[in-house]
Amino acid sequence: MKYFLISIMMISTLLSAIPESEVDAEGITWLTNLEEAEQLAAEKDVPVFIHFTGSDWCGWCIKLKDEVYSKQIFQDYAADNLIMVKIDFPKYTTLPEDTKNYNNALAQKYGVKGFPTVVITDVEGKELARTGYQYGGAAKYIDHIKELLGQE
Numbered sequence: 001m002k003y004f005l006i007s008i009m010m011i012s013t014l015l016s017a018i019p020e021s022e023v024d025a026e027g028i029t030w031l032t033n034l035e036e037a038e039q040l041a042a043e044k045d046v047p048v049f050i051h052f053t054g055s056d057w058c059g060w061c062i063k064l065k066d067e068v069y070s071k072q073i074f075q076d077y078a079a080d081n082l083i084m085v086k087i088d089f090p091k092y093t094t095l096p097e098d099t100k101n102y103n104n105a106l107a108q109k110y111g112v113k114g115f116p117t118v119v120i121t122d123v124e125g126k127e128l129a130r131t132g133y134q135y136g137g138a139a140k141y142i143d144h145i146k147e148l149l150g151q152e
Contacts (some may be wrong), residue, residue: 027075030086032099034106034125041083042123047149049082052107052117057091060133061116071138082120082145089115120148 031037034050041048053061068074078084087103088095095103106112110119110127120129129148134141146152 028069028078028084030084032086032088033102034085034087037083037085038121038123038125044083045123046081046083047128048085048121048123048125049078049145050085050087050106050110050119050121052087052089052110052112052115052119054089054091054115055086056093058115064116064133068138068141074138074142077142077145120145 030051031040034048037048037050051064053064055061055065087106089103089107110117112119114132116132118131119127120131121127129145131144131148134144136144143152
């Protein structure tokens with residue numbers, strides 16, 4: 001029993017150290033807190049990829065998810081080269097009020113006018129590039145991101 005309680009305490013401690021995130025069905029870990037994402041980005045020395053989305057109603061957002069985020073090639077690229085953040089504005093899913101307020105503040109900060117909007121920032125929140133849905137699938141989207149970031 002003693003070892004069981006110690007194990008539970010250790011797991012609880014580890015879980016409390018994990019940033020606010022969700023792993024979607026495609027296997028991407030999406031953070032939902034930009035400040036935590038910026039810390040991780042600084043540790044990994046990679047940019048932050050902020051996806052402003054209407055996940056349950058926006059057709060172009062769903063296409064971006066289906067054609068890009070769901071593909072293994074993009075998941076591998078993102079895992080090595082980006083910290084992924086999802087800022088969601090669903091219509092059919094109710095978010096907690098503090099989450100709505102947080103998301104609205106970020107959308108205002110980055111001047112988001114439509115969905116999907118992708119803002120790529122440095123570790124201090126400075127915008128490096130902005131994009132959205134692009135035709136062509138995951139490999140082409142990776143090339144597009146690299147071009148935006150001057151990595152080609």
